Amino acid sequence: MSKELIKYTLQIADNALVIGHRLSEWCGHGPVLEQDIAITNMALDHLGQARNLYQYAASLFNELAPDEQMQLFASTALQNKVAEGKPIDEDDLAYLRDSWDFYNTMLVEMPNNDWAYTIARSFIYDTYNHLFYTKLLSSADESLAAIAEKSLKEVDYHMRWSSEWVIRLGDGTEESTRRMQATINDLWAYSGELMIMNDTDKWALQHNIGTDLEQIRADWKLRTSAVLNEATLQIPADGWMHTGGKNGRHTEHLGYVLAELQFMQRAYPGMAW
């Protein structure tokens, strides 16, 4: 049971880590000081959520039998730890897995490009995340339910912030409308994966730990449509949707995120910082 639960927890954690990483790239480069502060704050929120989830996943991992631990990740650095009989921690999960062991959706790894792109990505994700965490409150897994409860206030703020920016840019100037529409159109194809049930999601649903993402989809559609309407933007048609990230098959972008994120741990392994 724990193996599936670890994977499920990592799906949530990896989304948080990766989008937090992307938002943190804005720190010091925002369009206006107040928004620089706001976006850094959100990066911190996501990072904090990721840490709670990784700590939980690490504790579950440490309870597994060594042969199960060996099989769970392709990472030789993690396998070496297991071979040495050492427990793992939050940092090992973030810093020692390669992209095929990461289970985030591809949406969150997409690059920042510009403010419109960053807003569109957050808007699509935050709207989903709010609905998801709300459901997670009633998870049969007490730890996940507690993390959801702790995070929901932040997630609610994220959703309001990114929705307001979609409206502001969509209904702003000619240029901002054009940019906002283009990015919504671009990123729409990455929205579907958030709400597609993979085997891990199905397992979690069966055990009342997870939630039915297909049910979230309808609410997600309603909420995003309302915001896009208010923003005077066109709602893109639901065409082809990219999938793969949740099963460890990512875009080219994730590798670069990890190269940067993991640089210190890879260059100077096994040290305390």
Place this chain on the structure above:
Amino acid sequence: MTVHSFQEHFDEKMDKDQAIEAKDWMPDDYRKTLIRQIAQHAHSEIVGMLPEGNWITRAPNLRRKAILLAKVQDEAGHGLYLYSAAESLGISRDDMMEQLHSGKQKYSSIFNYPTISWADMGAVGWLVDGAAIMNQVPLCRTSYGPYARAMVRICKEESFHQRQGYEIMLTLANGTEMQKKMAQDSLNRWWWPSLMMFGPPDADSPHTEQSMRWRIKRFTNDELRQRFVDVTVEQARILGLTIPDKDLKWNEATGHYDFGTPDWNEFYNILKGNGPCNKERLDVRRKAWEEGQWVREAALAYSDKRRQRKEKKAA
């Protein structure tokens, strides 16, 4: 009141150590000097986000990453208080941005040095924030009220930053041989630039007397530099690191450390724009501002539309 009596009233406040507030009369020179100093201070916070921001995506663990993010965010917050304090003197934030980008207003030269290893996050916190605190604590009682109040908040957070930086150094100093080497390398690079943060020697510092009278400055450059050296040498000893100054030694007679002379040619050269990162720092700030232009315009256009809709509804 005549101008003469305005001046007398202002002088009286200075004599009595009372605060000048935004609506009080003040001499033009005082206003100009304060705008220059507060704007420069605000710009330093904003440009100062860049050398540390450089390591946010590469911090060695999640805890350090969170602390660093929070720290750089604090600096943005400091910039915000300081721009507001400067605005109370009658200059807009957009004007200050423009003057930063054109090079008319300056920022602290220390941020023109690169952060090339993780240990620099330790050294910058320990030395650069440490030197900044020495410079800034006296400003909590500076004559201009809005500036003094901003400084009280800023100093509280800066001393937290300094402890964090020192803690990074301490972890490295207690780490592997490689980590000690990384810490020493960083100290070697940041020591002299940190001493330069107090400005040129008193003999070459033109504004000091007037600034003392206005309580914009309360101690001389050399006094503060000495205080910094005395405190920091002890801290380095605890870390087991060596201060890169062969002239450094305790002086029984003065009760202070004697120390060598920073390379003032380097200091003036960086002021002229020739530091390792001068161009890059300004280019990055300009780029953020220019690329944010359409965003700021959109936000403005949207709030105008909203107001118009509201007025229409009300009518």
